Amino acid sequence: MIFHDALDIAEIVRQLLEEGWEIHPEDLAHIAPYPTEHIKRFGEYSTHELGIEPEAYDPKLDVDFTQLRDQEPAASGFGERDLLVGADGVGSAVRQVLTPRTNPRDTGVRFVIGRTPLTEQFAGLSRAYGGKIVGGGVSLLLGAMRFPIPPKEAAEKLAPEVTLPDIHDYVRWAMVLPPNGSLDTSTAQETALSRMKGWHPDLRALIEQADPDNSTLLPIGVVEPGERWAPGPVTLLGGAIHATPPTGGNGANTGLRDADLLGRCLIEAAEGRQDPLTAVDSYERQMFEYGGEAVRHSLAALPAFVPNLERPEPA
Ligand SMILES: Cc1cc2nc3c(=O)[nH]c(=O)nc-3n(C[C@H](O)[C@H](O)[C@H](O)COP(=O)(O)OP(=O)(O)OC[C@H]3O[C@@H](n4cnc5c(N)ncnc54)[C@H](O)[C@@H]3O)c2cc1C
Structure with missing residues (x-):
């Protein structure tokens, strides 16, 4: 579990080399799970080791969501303004506003x-x-x-x-x-x-x-994607909407899958192949399905790591 990411990536890189692809250090720097600024590796960051304290941030987002929630997406001009992606992890402030009943469970x-x-x-x-x-x-x-x-x-x-x-x-x-x-x-x-x-x-x-x-x-803690919200100019990604126990070794991978899928959906919208709202809806529908599956998979693996633990039921 611990080194899933590194092992999986190393295996794929080896396959690519065998197929004749050239792999450069810059390529690895883009995909390597370590060191990294954003993917937690056992809950820590490489900056910790450098002795650099991250700057303090206010966990409350200074974003007024009410205008977005009170308007029809078309009327809000969605398509011409930015999409807010809440990728703020298990304690997501964006999730608390977008889907207040989806809470982390210990x-x-x-x-x-x-x-x-x-x-x-x-x-x-x-x-x-x-x-x-x-x-x-x-x-x-x-x-x-x-x-x-x-x-x-x-x-x-x-x-x-x-x-x-x-x-x-x-x-x-x-x-x-x-x-x-x-x-x-x-x-x-x-x-x-x-x-x-x-x-x-x-x-x-x-x-x-x-x-x-x-x-x-x-x-x-776990966050299970449950209640869907109406697709609009705010969405969620990664641990903010599907936080898994580490026993599946799949949390960061699933977050990266989200980023890839959302990116592809938005490119389709930008190229006029679907409207932005449909693109976000398509991302969220697929993400809910495999994100929920990732959480269930990791929960099912928990008892194997905790002797005498009864299988925790999904909420
Ligand atoms: C012990 C442990 C082991 C794990 N092992 C694996 C593994 O082997 N393989 C695997 O795939 N996954 C593993 N995971 C899961 C993985 O760490 C998470 O799935 C992944 O970090 C989620 O990424 P994320 O970007 O969605 O959220 P996070 O990594 O939590 O990032 C969210 C970021 O948002 C920032 N943030 C939050 N609120 C605000 C705010 N208001 N303003 C500004 N910034 C904000 C946070 O500081 C943080 O940097 C493990 C997790 C744990 C705890």
């Missing part, structure tokens, strides 16, 4: 996520990388991130204008806690270690030696 499941430098000490764990260790009502997922070239060095060679963090091979670990798992004041590491009494010393050391700035405790 699955109760908690993720503790961290990363630890990949040292010789953890060589013995290599068979567990890419796997799942289950015990004491939790599961621990491990993945080794080995850089053929450390990112900072790669950027200096390939794209000197880009500054990447000076990080080296690490083990990414994620512990899935059952409902009612602690979200109290303990640190992420303390929470994980409290569930690992009697576990192998190397596994405990892995958590103890984690980078605290890259370890965190997350509630897992």
